[in-house]
Amino acid sequence: MRIDVLGAVRALRDDGSPVDLGGPRHREVLARLVAAEGRMVTTDALVDDLWTDPPTRATGALRTFVAALRRALEPDRPPRSPPRVLVTEGPGYALRLPRADVDVYRFQDTLARARRDPDAVTDLGAALAAWRGPAYADVSGSAWAQRERTRLEELRLEGVELRARLLLDSGKGSDLVAELGAHVAEHPWREPAWGLLARALHHAGRQADALAALRRARAMLVDQLGLDPSADLQRLETEILNGGALLNGARTAWTGPGARFGPRTTVDLARTLALAGGDALVLSRRDRLAAVQAAERTGDVTLTARIIGAYDVPAIWSRADDPEQSRAVVAAAWRTLAALAPDGPADLTARLLATVAVESRSADLSGTERKRAQQAARQAEALARDLDDPALLAFALNGVFLQSFTRPGLAAARDGIGAEILDLATRHGLSNFAVLGRLVRLQSASALGDLDAATSHAEAAEQLAATTEAPLVPVLTRWFGARATATRSIDPGGPTAATAAAHYRAAEDALRTAGMPGLHRGLFPLALLGLRLLHDRPAPTDPHLDWGPYRPWARPLVLLAQDRVEEARAALAAAPEPPRDHMQEALWCLTARAAVRLGERAIAARAAVALDDARAEDAGAASGMLTLGPVTRYLAEAEACAGTG
Incomplete structure (x- = not known):
């Protein structure tokens, strides 16, 4: 038995003949269990994933789908014997198949092996060739499937670039020009891909075309994103201009999973994407952490401090969306603060402290962690006021707000914080923080029972959101x-x-x-x-x-x-x-x-x-x-x- 989800969902018998899985819901149940990678998925979670508005008998319908899938996947199972593939486990179900029998598992395992072992490049090529289309292509309209498609597409693109790099590093790859040319045409924002294309062109003896590719990359980054090419891309251009060898083994970019830019450019783009919400927000958080980790690997403390502090995305809620990511960022910020010289730049210190305060969401903290975060918020605010930096102060006050839930009954105090953020943002053109100020004041007025004031802040926030392209704001004001x-x-x-x-x-x-x-x-x-x-x-x-x-x-x-x-x-x-x-x-x-x-x-x-x-x-x-x-x-x-x- 083999199950494939890199394309439309299907199951194949050992002789290659297809298994009739049933209708769309049956396929989605199987696909959702594949996505869980052997972990149990509760009945409640499956119902929520299958239906936006579950019908009255949703649980019964789910059991029917599971029973039909069991008959299809194990047609020769004797009556009353327990299933071995789609098993009941606790309050839900799990899929029990060897990883080699599921195409998405094979792909992920091969990619992980190729990251460690260059000799796996041939297997990686075969795993990439097995893709038949977008992952879970026939599961439409489901949020879980869209998240998985986005995640797996990032891994596929990483795999394409990793394979190209490994081939170029080994002295091969002149035949990659057409493949990489199509790749950058479809994904022009992936800076490492431009470097790989330039290397392949140079390897094929096309120095002028290699330099032209790098110039196109530079123009795109500068004109459309306002970003300079990474140091690696600039160094590659210099080596080609100087008539260097075929650049075997040259690194075109940092190597975090799914990386698209160097850490400096990645965090800038992640900061922008965070305001879009949905999958862009999820990817933004992930890329931000990858950029921080890449910066730490360079050993450059100042660079790391700037990367960590650059993600000054306004935050309104006291519970983290991804507590593990938040803890990792906070830990990196504390390490960087410890490594900075005592007389290091005050603005970097303030941004690191503000990051600790913003990422240390009060609902997720122990007593000791909460005290450290509150102290960081106060120190960041004091430094920002001394520096007379409005943007930095707005960021620091965001941390003060998130650390202000020390006991019940502090809505009036938070309204004062929101009022200062709003005033700063309005006077200095900080549109994203103006939205934050309005939302903080909306929350405070709501807590105090002043619905007229809260409505006024909601309407003002929606008007700002329309001009700043912040689609999350109407989601929040709809709840109000x-x-x-x-x-x-x-x-x-x-x-x-x-x-x-x-x-x-x-x-x-x-x-x-x-x-x-x-x-x-x-x-x-x-x-x-x-x-x-x-x-x-x-x-x-x-x-x-x-x-x-x-x-x-x-x-x-x-x-x-x-x-x-x-x-x-x-x-x-x-x-x-x-x-x-x-x-x-x-x-x-x-x-x-x-x-x-x-x-x-x-x-x-x-x-x-x-x-x-x-x-x-x-x-x-x-x-x-x-x-x-x-x-x-x-x-x-x-x-x-x-x-x-």
Whole structure:
């Protein structure tokens, strides 16, 4: 049995005959399990990946698809014997095939081997030739498939360039000219490819054409991106001009996986792509980290500091989209700060400290890490003020904002930070930070229950986004619109709860593919829970809801809604203290409500103490995206239960 996904999804028997996999949904289930590379995929995750709006009997339909695939993949399996290829594992399913029997695994393994061993270049050529078209070509409209297509296309392009480099390094490759010419025509922004084309032309004895290719690369980079060619490309041009040998073994670029530019140019482009959202945002974060790692490998501390500090992309949410990447960037920033001379450039030190503050999202930190990040934010702000650098100060204040969630009830203080960012950005033409300032102020006004002010900031942010090409902004303001609808749904003559829920659903659909999993996970269920609490209804109990990071605090209320009182009591006792982030007031209010319903006086008392300074705010509304209603409502209940009111 062999499965291929580098092109349309198909399965082939050992004799090469095709396996009838069934309809599009069957193929997508198989494809999704291939993408998991042997790991279990939960039933809930498969349902969410297959349907944007899952039907009522989605889980049953999924089981039907799995059963049909098992019959197709193992037609000779005896009745009642366990499947060996598509297996049930825990709460989901996994694919069990040798990596050699799946084309995408063979490709990735061969590419990894070729990175280490130049002798694998022939196998790499064969693996590249096995591509029949875009990965998962017949799985359309699925966010997971688009992410995989994008990732695998990056690996394919890397493989094309790695194969060319290995052949040129070995003294071969003059026949690569046509292939590399087509490659740069299709992917003109991949700077290493231009160097490879120039080397192939030079190897073929076409020195003038090699220099012409490098001039085209220079013109494109300068005219269209405002970037100079990398040092490697410039050095290659000099060697060709000086009549050097065939440049065997010359490196055309740094070698991070999927690299397209040198670290200096990569981070500049990544910074721009980050504002586009979706797959561009995901790739931007990955390329940014690769650029940082490449800069560190050079041993040039100043270069590394500039690469790390150049990615001053505004950040609005206190939970990281990719915590591992964020930790890696923070670690690199601390290493670089330690390596800088004590009297090193103050602007580099400030940018490194601001990077630590921005990347150290408060929801993901231990107590020690949080203190270090808060100190870094204060130091970056002080340095930026001393340097009188508006752009640097705006970046530093972004870090101050993200480190300002030290306890509940600080919306007014964050509004002051947002106001200064907005003022700086407006006076000095920092359009992306002007958007950030508006969004910070939107969140703060929302938390304080001032929907008119929040609406004004939302409209101003949308106008700025239209001129700065920031498509993520309308995604966020759409959530604010749903939050405002939820609040109005309890007013006489206001919209119905069903209308508010529909607005949340529409906002959820827009956020799903925005490339911000740190914001997305668990947000929609929490919004629905808040809406139900506004209307004094029990928590939603749909088992398909992914509560994400908010599960420990929502679970007691979900269990109470199912009349599982003792399980709810145990879940409440096990719930940790809420993280210090945008949702801390909401999670403390959930804790308070569950404690009151269960008569847990000690927990109610802790919640009351935590919420005391937030009595003027709306719970959850610091996000600007949802609300559980006024904190005072939950605070009064908790105080009454604890006997402290």
